[in-house]
Each structure stands twice: as structure tokens, then as C-alpha cells.
Amino acid sequence: MRRNNQSTRVALGGISAALSLTLLLLSSLIPFATYAVPAMAGIALLPIGIEIGLSAGALSYGAVALLGLLILPDREVSMLFITFFGYYPLLKLRIDRTLRHRFPRVLLKFGIFNVTMIGCYWAVIRLLGMGQIAEELENGFGALLLLIGNLSFPVYELALRNIMLVYHSRVRKLLFKD
Template sequence: MAGQNRSASRKQSGKIAFCGMMVALSVALMLTGGLIPIATYCAPMISGVLLLPILLEYGKKTAWMGYLATALIVLILGIDKEAAFFYIFLGYYPIIKWSIDKLRQKPMRVILKLLLFNGAVVAMYAVLGFVLHMDAVVEEFTEMGMWMLAAFIILLDICLFMYDRLLVPMTVLYANKLRPRLRFLIR
């Protein structure tokens, strides 16, 4: 009986440590958003990829907890609020991607991904501009003009599909190359 409790406790401790390391690494990456201009868009995507090991090892519920922990810490510590909000509104994508990909019809998958992504982007910028009164964001979009705004949205959609395609090989890379090396942590 005592051996079983010790084994369960050790397993739970390993889970917490592993998830904590992934969250810490995600937060460290997100903090680069304020230092490197392009990191505003790249850091949330890379941080989302770090949810994949949690998802594969411990399931959706734990991955959602890792996402929430990262989102809260980044929001509190964040140098770049735009990057933090990109993560808050889109960082969960690697968790839900696999559920969307189970749909049989490819056009439905594409439409659902575009609706989810564009809806999240519009909601994020609405919160940044109109709720949090970040006038620089509103001014930036006002100066862009309609054609530049459309080009920006198209480029973001292209980034979504590139990111979506990248998640599959990243999952395979983790499962085949990294997971065996991390077995001492994940038991």
C-alpha cells in the first residue's frame, strides 16, 4: 500500500515538474515579445507548440491547465501586451487542432479553422483597442487603410495554415526524438 502511494506521488510530482518546465519555457519565450519586434507574432506560436508535449503525455485537461497558467503569468509579467493577448486568444490552438482535424470534410475543417482564427483575432484587437484603450493599436489599424488591413488579415491566415501544417511534424518530432530522451521525467 505504501509503495503504491509513493509511486503515485512520484508520478504526480513528475507530471507537475514537466508541466511546470513547459510553462516556464513558454513564459520565457513570450517575454522575448517585447525585446524582438517580430517575436510579437512568433513567440505565441512557439509557446503554443510547447503545449504539445503536455497534450501528448497527460491529455487535454492538463494541456488546458498549462495554457491557462502560461496565459495568466504572461499577462501579469508581459512586456508586450499584444503578444500576451495573441497567446491568450490563440495559444490554445494546438490543443483544439486535433479535434477539428477529426472532421471528415476538408472544406469544413478549413472553414472552421478560419472562422475560429479570424474571430479570435478580431476579438483580440477589439479588446486591445476598445476595452483596454490601447490607442496605438487603433491608430495603427486606422493608418493602414482598407487594403493594407485586408493584406494583414490574409497574411495572418497564411501564417495560420503554415502553423497548422507545422504542428504535425512537430508532434512527430517530439514523439520519435524527444520523448525517448525525456523518459526519465515522464513515467
């Protein structure tokens, strides 16, 4: 299978997007995986960004985000995918390619994470009218959740890096026999 073949591109995009949407649908079966399911669904879009390009990855992200918003029963999972976990693995590829110095790269990534998480929950509460989440985030629990997220974010970064290394060293050879 060759990467530059148009049918290969379409197939890779379709399979990755379908896998991503399937993972998002698992949130209805595993309700306590509110953060893990969108994170895995975003990782499923990585092969598109690596093999075809970031614009194709962004198009697939948009399709999965729209379908997820329409068919997912859990709006919080859908919003987490839309606001951060869906596009961040592709954005990480871009940031790692363009910013060479570690400190600005880490600062930018943490800034993106914090702004999008706060924006996500603002949108869930204000735009989607999920007042029960606002009640859950009262009394400092929202700040604690953001702190836990900031402590977990480096683990997610490391996981993404390792998944990309495994993809390049093993999976790519299985998919594309040049």
C-alpha cells in the first residue's frame, strides 16, 4: 500500500475517523471515562496528520466533532473532544515541529490546555445549559479539577510522544509496505 495513492488517503482518513467516533461512542458504555475516551479518540486521528498532513487531519477532526456533537448522548464528552482532545494531538505535531526551544513549547502547551479546559466548561454550563455541572464545580472542586488536569497533562504529553514513536517504529511498517 502506498501513501501517495488517493484511495489510500481516503481509506486512512475514513478508518481513523470511524475509529475516533467509535471510541467517542464508548463514553455511553463507560460513563466514568469522561476524559479518557475523548483523549483516545483524538489519538486515533494522529495517523492522518502524520501520513497525509495536518489539513487532512483537521478536516477529519471537524467531521468527527460534528458527528459527535449530533449523536453522542454525553455532551460533556463531546465538548471535551471539540475543545481540546480532538485537535490537540494534531496541534502537538505542529508545535513540536515549529518551536525548537523547550520552555516556550511547554508554556504554550500548558496555556492551550488551561484556556481550552476553562472554555470547555464555560460552554458546557452556559451554552448547553448543563447546570448540574456548575453545581459540581462549586466549592473549589473546579479549581481542584483544573489542578489535577495540570498535573495529568504532562503524562498525556508523554503518552502522545510514546504513541507517535511506536507508530513510526512499528505500526507504520505494517500499514505501508513501500
